[in-house]
Amino acid sequence: MPIDTNELDMKLEEILKKIGLDDINLESTIEDIPDWDSFTHIQLIDAIEEKFKIEIEFNDAIIMTSIPIIKKKIMNYL
Amino acid sequence: MEENISLIKHQQISKKFKIDYNNIRELFYEKVKDGPDDIFLISPGENTVEFTYAKLKLLIKNTYNIFRSLELKSKDRVSLIFHNSPEFVALYFSALCFGLTAVPINPDIASKEMRYIINDSKSKAIFYSNVLESKIKNIKNLDDVKLKKITSINDQEFSLKNDDSFEENEISVYDAAVTLYTSGTSGNPKGVILSHLNLLSKSKAISEWFHFDTKTRALCILPLDHIAWQVTNLLSPLYQGGSTVIVQEKVSLRSFWDLVNRYDVTWTSGMASILPILLSRSKERKDQTLKAILCGGQILTRTVQKQFEDRFKVPIFDGYGLTETTGFTCINGFPAEKRRIGSIGKVLPANEMTILDENSKDVGENNVGEICIRGYNVTSGYLGLKEKNKESFRDGWFHSGDFGWKDSDGFFYFQGREDFLIIKGGMNIYPAELENVLYQHPDIIECAVIGIPHKLLGEDICAFVKCKEESEVSEMELKEFCKNNIGGFKQPQKIVIINLLDDLDDIPKGPTKKILYRDLKKYYMEKYQKNSKN
Numbered sequence: 001m002p003i004d005t006n007e008l009d010m011k012l013e014e015i016l017k018k019i020g021l022d023d024i025n026l027e028s029t030i031e032d033i034p035d036w037d038s039f040t041h042i043q044l045i046d047a048i049e050e051k052f053k054i055e056i057e058f059n060d061a062i063i064m065t066s067i068p069i070i071k072k073k074i075m076n077y078l
Numbered sequence: 079m080e081e082n083i084s085l086i087k088h089q090q091i092s093k094k095f096k097i098d099y100n101n102i103r104e105l106f107y108e109k110v111k112d113g114p115d116d117i118f119l120i121s122p123g124e125n126t127v128e129f130t131y132a133k134l135k136l137l138i139k140n141t142y143n144i145f146r147s148l149e150l151k152s153k154d155r156v157s158l159i160f161h162n163s164p165e166f167v168a169l170y171f172s173a174l175c176f177g178l179t180a181v182p183i184n185p186d187i188a189s190k191e192m193r194y195i196i197n198d199s200k201s202k203a204i205f206y207s208n209v210l211e212s213k214i215k216n217i218k219n220l221d222d223v224k225l226k227k228i229t230s231i232n233d234q235e236f237s238l239k240n241d242d243s244f245e246e247n248e249i250s251v252y253d254a255a256v257t258l259y260t261s262g263t264s265g266n267p268k269g270v271i272l273s274h275l276n277l278l279s280k281s282k283a284i285s286e287w288f289h290f291d292t293k294t295r296a297l298c299i300l301p302l303d304h305i306a307w308q309v310t311n312l313l314s315p316l317y318q319g320g321s322t323v324i325v326q327e328k329v330s331l332r333s334f335w336d337l338v339n340r341y342d343v344t345w346t347s348g349m350a351s352i353l354p355i356l357l358s359r360s361k362e363r364k365d366q367t368l369k370a371i372l373c374g375g376q377i378l379t380r381t382v383q384k385q386f387e388d389r390f391k392v393p394i395f396d397g398y399g400l401t402e403t404t405g406f407t408c409i410n411g412f413p414a415e416k417r418r419i420g421s422i423g424k425v426l427p428a429n430e431m432t433i434l435d436e437n438s439k440d441v442g443e444n445n446v447g448e449i450c451i452r453g454y455n456v457t458s459g460y461l462g463l464k465e466k467n468k469e470s471f472r473d474g475w476f477h478s479g480d481f482g483w484k485d486s487d488g489f490f491y492f493q494g495r496e497d498f499l500i501i502k503g504g505m506n507i508y509p510a511e512l513e514n515v516l517y518q519h520p521d522i523i524e525c526a527v528i529g530i531p532h533k534l535l536g537e538d539i540c541a542f543v544k545c546k547e548e549s550e551v552s553e554m555e556l557k558e559f560c561k562n563n564i565g566g567f568k569q570p571q572k573i574v575i576i577n578l579l580d581d582l583d584d585i586p587k588g589p590t591k592k593i594l595y596r597d598l599k600k601y602y603m604e605k606y607q608k609n610s611k612n
């Protein structure tokens with residue numbers, strides 16, 4: 001079901017907080033955030049799948065390396 | 079390789095081991111001749127990049143133009159700051175083939191740490207990924223160095239044809255191919271010089287150990303700024319004409335089995351910590367190609383190994399090595415029936431290994447002593463550190479600082495380290511690195527950093543700090559201070575403020591005021607770890 005960008009941002013912020021990426025903003029990239037490591041990336045993608053009830057393809061998971069890309073990809077699945 | 083090469087003492091071995099090439103360029107060009115259209119590299123992504131051997135050669139030659147435009151000359155050092163990417167691979171091989179020394183730098187360390195490495199290595203140029211631009215701009219007070227931002231391998235400058243009349247630089251087998259920085263006991267990292275001989279000998283040894291051939295396809299899931307993964311995932315497949323799949327290291331683990339399946343991966347290597355992570359996920363293996371996983375850098379627990387092998391039916395091979403030995407020096411027997419579980423394996427053909435006591439005498443079988451190594455893969459020494467070189471390379475051996483023992487069948491076993499090095503997820507961190515940062519905080523009088531158990535990373539970091547009496551600084555504020563001053567993986571998981579404890583007044587010290595790290599660790603284990611699940 002499509003959602004608006006505000007709702008997407010809100011849900012994403014909840015996820016980021018839950019997995020401990022507190023310092024992140026909606027422009028952040030994997031390169032800017034030292035805490036965004038391979039373990040956190042697993043948690044992040046899993047949490048997105050759970051929250052939005054979607055199944056992310058592996059070729060998307062490997063390029064979801066910034067919040068703007070993540071948002072764009074989530075929108076594609078909804 | 080030239081006959082009658084003269085090796086320094088700790089590179090000489092009594093057994094025969096033939097190196098087939100004089101440098102990495104010779105090896106690479108030979109493989110281009112053997113299979114120009116064979117794939118060497120796949121980098122999956124939005125726009126998946128594939129290099130055949132011939133295409134990479136063309137890119138290498140074209141990259142020479144960039145080197146010449148920056149007035150780089152043979153033997154100059156150049157820093158490479160990239161996450162795993164086709165751009166890194168192209169620049170890495172271009173540098174080695176041109177005769178430069180590549181200094182790959184972990185892009186996740188702090189700008190200050192990058193500055194130290196760039197200045198200490200006297201790098202003439204820094205090549206960096208455009209996604210790291212803000213970090214690179216924060217590197218202050220660089221010595222005379224040229225900056226070159228690289229956006230994509232598809233940029234026009236990589237397609238500008240090289241002038242064929244340009245003569246290739248001469249490269250000797252002894253010339254430095256890479257200089258890699260590893261943690262130092264004093265707090266500053268040490269530059270380990272690795273020659274073409276080091277790289278060639280180790281990549282040959284590993285590729286033969288695992289019976290690599292042209293069909294071998296490695297998956298590189300760990301950072302290529304680390305020598306172990308450069309050798310196992312790039313150079314060893316290259317040695318036998320195989321190929322490699324590389325992915326940005328931070329995103330690779332989640333898609334591990336998909337990558338193996340999609341690209342018919344036959345072999346991979348990594349930290350033992352990847353195994354419990356893959357076990358914790360519900361994803362099952364679908365491929366029928368993966369034959370082996372080589373693990374190192376951490377102790378591989380038997381329970382995890384058994385669970386992994388029972389579930390995924392892929393044998394795990396434990397190994398041991400250091401940056402100074404161009405990565406692995408011993409690996410458990412291949413194929414799987416030859417392994418001795420719990421051992422770090424047998425010595426690779428390019429080097430010898432022994433266990434010595436404090437007087438450099440062989441302790442014999444089943445006795446614990448220092449693990450010492452000599453061979454073609456051992457570095458000629460640390461860059462500009464005469465005293466450290468004297469201490470580490472003596473009596474014809476490289477003294478690792480690690481302790482272990484060997485059995486009567488030639489299998490080695492790892493016991494531990496003498497100098498409190500913390501190995502967190504395969505990254506080496508000396509306590510002094512973080513202690514030096516903490517001492518810069520105005521409230522801290524004294525501190526000591528120890529490794530604490532972590533179920534996935536092997537170890538994590540805990541700092542004990544003693545603050546000024548009037549200080550009201552919190553653990554969170556101190557963690558924030560660390561975040562701004564040291565790389566991500568060196569951040570402490572826990573900071574214990576001694577002033578707030580009622581059962582510890584001071585950091586424990588011996589009669590010479592030397593910090594008793596063992597006592598501190600014992601205190602931590604008894605107080606915090608008893609009921610912890612970590």
